[in-house]
Each structure stands twice: as structure tokens, then as C-alpha cells.
Amino acid sequence: EVQLVESGGGLVQPGRSLRLSCAASGFSFDGYAMHWVRQAPGKGLEWVSGIGWNSKNIGHADSVKGRFTISRDNARNSLYLQMNSLRAEDTALYYCAKDIGGEPHAFDLWGQGTMVTVSS
């Protein structure tokens, strides 16, 4: 089955760190760019980070630049998001999403998401 399964979310205090993971299955993971997209409760979609198939092409939204780092392990079919210096405004459902190609374009497969709540 083609799917993405996120994990690693939870409740964390402001200023702390969290690492999200996304396990991919059912497709050739190393052939596609991957992304993290978040959605705050009741709000719209916000692209967070993206990474090309071979990790050479990486991008982050201005809102997370310098705090979040995206990475991937093609041998493990896994995508990661290291989130440091977390803020209340980072509270959101974080989706892992597969790109339609090897470099960043549009997203044709989404996981169910993992919730991150930043609060003291």
C-alpha cells in the first residue's frame, strides 16, 4: 500500500526541541522530493520544508529557517524534521507529503499528520 506515516509529535515546552519522522512505503522513495506541510488548528496550509530526492536541494519557509532542519534517509525510506527553539506559533498538525517528481513541485500523497503542541 502506498502510504506515509508520521510520528514524533506531542506536547513540548517553548524553546525545546522535537524530531518528526515520516515512514514511506509502497513507492520508490529515493525517486521523489519530499516535504513537510503544517496546518494550525482551524487555519490554512503552510509549507514548512522540502528536500530533493538526493538531499542536495533543500528549502525552508522563512518562519522556520534557522530553527528547523529537514533530512532524509533513502536507505530507510524515511523523512525527518528536526525542530529546535519551538514557539507557540509552531503548534500545528504536521503533514509529510510526497512530491510528484524528484525536485520540488506539487504534492500528490499526504500522510495523516502528527500533532505538535508548543505550550508551557
Next chain:
Amino acid sequence: EIVMTQSPATLSVSPGERATLSCRASQTVNSNLAWYQQKPGQTPRLLIYGSSTRATGVPARFSGSGSNTEFTLTISSLQSEDFAVYYCQQYNDWPLLTFGGGSKVEIK
């Protein structure tokens, strides 16, 4: 950062009618634009990429058009399952991708 502005914020339409949603980019994105549908409690679904190419399995009643800064998503005859929030997204300005704020299509 390219700002994507969607209009209207909410569109009230009767089943069977046509719905037209707009997306405007603050600078050109060529044809590097996608549309997504999100129903309550569900994950987003890719409808259109490359401004006008339907994704796999998307019904023909969905069509996309436009280029540079002005884009349109048209649903030719609304079905009950089409009532949802629709987002546009540009991928021309890598390494910064951006979504529009969304347009909600509701039952009139």
C-alpha cells in the same frame, strides 16, 4: 516570498452549478501552480498541477487555467462531494513554496 491571494474567501453554490475560484500571485510563477481540495477532517488532495494538468483520478469537471500571476480553478457542475476548501500553491519560487489562504465552497 511570493504571496498567493485567493478569492473569494467563501463561495456559496447550489449543487449542479458552476464554481469559479481565483488565485493571484504577487509575481509571476509561470505555470508552476497547483490546486488542492481539503474536506473537513481529511488530508489535502492534489487536483491540478502545472496550472492545468489534472492529477490521477481527478474528475473532468475540475479544470485549471491561467499563467504568470492569474489562475482559475473551475468546477463545471458541483457535486455534493465537492463542497470543501480549495488551496492554490506555487512551486516556481524554490526554495520558497507558498500556499494561498484557501477558498471555501459551501452549499447555497
